[in-house]
Structure formats: structure tokens, C-alpha cells
Amino acid sequence: MPETVLAGRAAIPAAAGARERSSKAPLVAALLGFAVLFLVPCLGVLYTSLKSDADIAANGLWAPSGNLTLDNYLQAFTVGSTGRYLLNSVLVTVPATAISVALGTLAGYTIAVLRPRGGELIGFFLLAGLFVPPQILLIPLFQGFNATGLYDTLWPMIIVHSGYGISLCTLVMRNFFRSLPMELRAAGLVDGASEPRILASIVLPMTRPALAALATLQFTFIWNDFLYPLVFTRSDTMRTVMVGILQQQGQFSVAYGVQAAMAVLASLPTVAIFIAFQKHFIAGLTAGAVKG
Template identity: 50%
Template sequence: LFMTPVYGAIVTAFKSQAEVSAGGYWTIPTRFAAENFERVLDPEDGNLGLYLQNSLLLTIPASLFSIALGTLAGYGLGKYSFKGDGLLFILIVAGMFLPPQIALIPVFRLMNDIGLYDTLWAVIIIHTAFGIPICTLVMRNFFQVVPNALREAALIDGANEYSIFFRIMLPLTLPALAVLATLQFTWIWNDFLWPFILTQRAESRTVMVGILNLTGQYTVDWGGQAAASLIGSLPTLFIFVFFQRYFIRGLTLGAVKG
């Protein structure tokens, strides 16, 4: 059932507007044509290339920042015991259960007041903030199952905390990092809400919001929208395929060593 919209987008992407109007969205095209893809990729006819670039400039930094901060927080909460650590963990993870609609107006006002509205930095900051809870949860649970004997042995050998984290602990978390990279990249790339709320100019819009520009006042370019949607989904597909292989290889290597 979930493949039905994908089928509709694929067949419509290869149909002309006249054929969509005559045969509907779900019929197989009588003549497969690539004119929709050529049109949406033409810089003089649209801004899809700019939207794809903006999506990359948003997704890569936001994913890296959220994973990095979540990894540091997860390591601190998973390997160290201090007063209030449980409460701090609950407060961080509670952000996962905060509906984004509640924060729409406060975040909009905040970004407008500090001069970041209609910039990619506004969306990067909010995605980083909302990504930290899930990254912290995953990494904390992963670090907790890593034997403390590894850290204690490194301390006895004279290693400092910096070396223990980057040379011993972090390499062990590659499978978890691969999972988070896939999830964060996919969630941020496919997000429509925050880029739509926090950006206004075409120069700042991402591909998911930019597809709306293919909707006119009286007509909808169904073929163009379908083609743009398929092109926009390719990066997440590549990321999933790449990290899936890496994730499986990491788990297999760990199983053999264990």
C-alpha cells in the first residue's frame, strides 16, 4: 500500500500535462518522455538545482552537529555518574516528545528577533536542537553496553580522557553512528515544516518546499512535481544504501571479534 504513491509519482513523471489531464494521475503513460525531468532541471525554467543545493547545505551541517553533540552527551551520561544525571537525561530525551507545532510561534519569533529568519542557519539550528534528544538516547544506550574495563585499562596505561573517547570509544560506535547518520539525514532532508516556516525567499528554500513552486494559481504541474519529487528523493536513497552496507559490515566485524 505504501508503494502506491511512489507508483503514481513514477508514472506521472513520464507523462505530459495533457495526458495527466486526460488519463488521470494513476494511468500508465502511452508515451514515456523525459521532458518533465529536463524542464525541472533547466536553470532558466526553475530553481530545482538551487533547492537541492540548499537542502545539502542544511542537511549535512544539521546532521553533523546533532550527532556530534548527541554523541558527547551520550558518552557523558553513559559512562559517568554524577548528581542529577538521571534528571538531565530525562530533560534531554523529553524533547523527543515535544510536538513541533507547539514551538512554531516561539521559534519563529526568536529567529526573527535575532536576525536569522529567512536563512538556512535558522533551520540548521532548529534541526540540530530537535535532533540532539534521539542522538543522545541512542549513543547513551550504546556506550552503556561498552565494557568499563576498556576505559579502565586505558587509564592505567596513561591515556587521558580525550584519547579514550576519540581512539577507543568512538571507533566502537561506528554502527550506531551509521544508524544516526541515516535517520538524521533522512528526517532533515524530507522535512517540510521548518523550512516552510523559517524561510521565505527562493534563495533560502529547500527542495521539499521548492516543489510547491510548481503549483500555479489555477493549474498544478503534476508531471513536474512528480519528476522533482523523484529527483529530490535520490540523495536519501543513496545515503540509505551506503550506510546500510556500512552498518551491516560493522556489526559483522564486531560479531567476529567478540
């Protein structure tokens, strides 16, 4: 997008451009200041994670400190089972992301492209899940997982996210497939390729950008989930990271620095993925603006 702005302004005489630029300087400064202010909570937790207990006890949580240390991060792993929680979160998030995106792709493709009779209705039915509050699902699922012996394992979270995520994934993929030109599919049909083959070898390669964006989103949602592991697990070894770090702090009076280190560790995967994805995001916006 910046490129288009520059290109659009090129026609304006240089003097006007300079005037425009200097008139925007206060706005840039204000936004920059506000953005930094907006980040203070994040920076605060990061900073606290590097301060020693003695320091925090003497000067308070938000006071500046001279000597910083990585001790809290070591302690996060030795005091609590942070390593175990992180592993559990990976074991839940990766399969649940893959399954929900795959199922949403199948449904979105069928509804948008194959369009069987009643397909639109099925689409509405699947999208309705977006408006179903998770609370209404908890008691029956809790009973069901108890009856099947899956309670207090990682399976409930994998299963529920795989199913509950279908609504969003179907919505995103349906909209994406509607915007795709389907002439290539017609070529496959003429060649006599079967429907699964057309989907796998012609359609899927075109969906990579949408799949990447959707998978990022689902990964973030599932990783950050708190409610399902809170209800469907009980033992410390089955906790995913968000519930794990919170319970740890409740049970043992964990030092603030260690709490902050745990919060940072729990956030690292989604922040890392988000930063990587943001480039795609902005590149997509820029490409769209230039094309338009």
C-alpha cells in the same frame, strides 16, 4: 537471518523440508503481491514523472502510456528552482546531521559511561525533548530569528535541527554506550590518557556502526522536514526542497509530470541513503540472529 533458518531446518528430513517449502508458497506469493501493491504509490509517481503533459491531459494521471520521456526532469530544473532547493537542503542537512549526532554522542557517552552525579537526571531532561511538539517552539524561535537577522536564511534550520535532534541522538547513543564493554577505557585511564583523548582514540572507533545508523536516521528526518523551513524562510532562494517544490506547485500551475519529477528528485537522496543503509541494517540483524 535466512541462514539461521536454513541451519535450523537442516536437521528436519528432506521430505518434511520440501513439504514445508511448498506449504509456504502461497504465503510467499501473497506477501509478494501485497508488497508490490504497497509500492504502487511510489511506482505511480515515478511513472508519471516519465509521461508527457499531453499524454496526462488526454488519458489521466494514472493511465498507462506508450512513450516515455525525461523532459519533465529537465523542466523541473528550468521551470522551478529545484536545483537551488536541493542545494539548500544539502547545506542544511549535512551540518545539522553532523552537529546533532556529535552533541548526542557527547551527551550519551557522558551519561552512560562517565556518570557524573545528576547525570541520569540530565539524561531524562534531554530525552524529554522527544515529547515536545515542535509547534510549541515556533513562535519564540520565529521572534528570536527575526531579532537576530537570521530569519529567511538557512541558519534557523541548521540551528533548530542541531538542538532539537539532541534528544533522539542522546537516546540512541546512551543505549549504545551502555551495551559497550568499557574495559578498553580502563586501559586508557591506566595509561594516563585524558578524557577527551580516551573518547577520541579509544571509544569513538568502536561507535562507528551506531554513528552510521544514527546519521542515516537524522539525515532522513532533517532532509524530509517541512515545518521549520515553512516558518523560518520566506524567499524562494532560501527554501529547502520539501517546501520549495510544494510552493512552486502552488504559485505556478506546474504540469503534473514536472511535479512528479520534482517529487522524485527530492526523494532521491534519502532513498539512495536508505538503500545503502538497509544492507547494514539487514547484515546487523543477520549477525545478531546467528550469534544468538
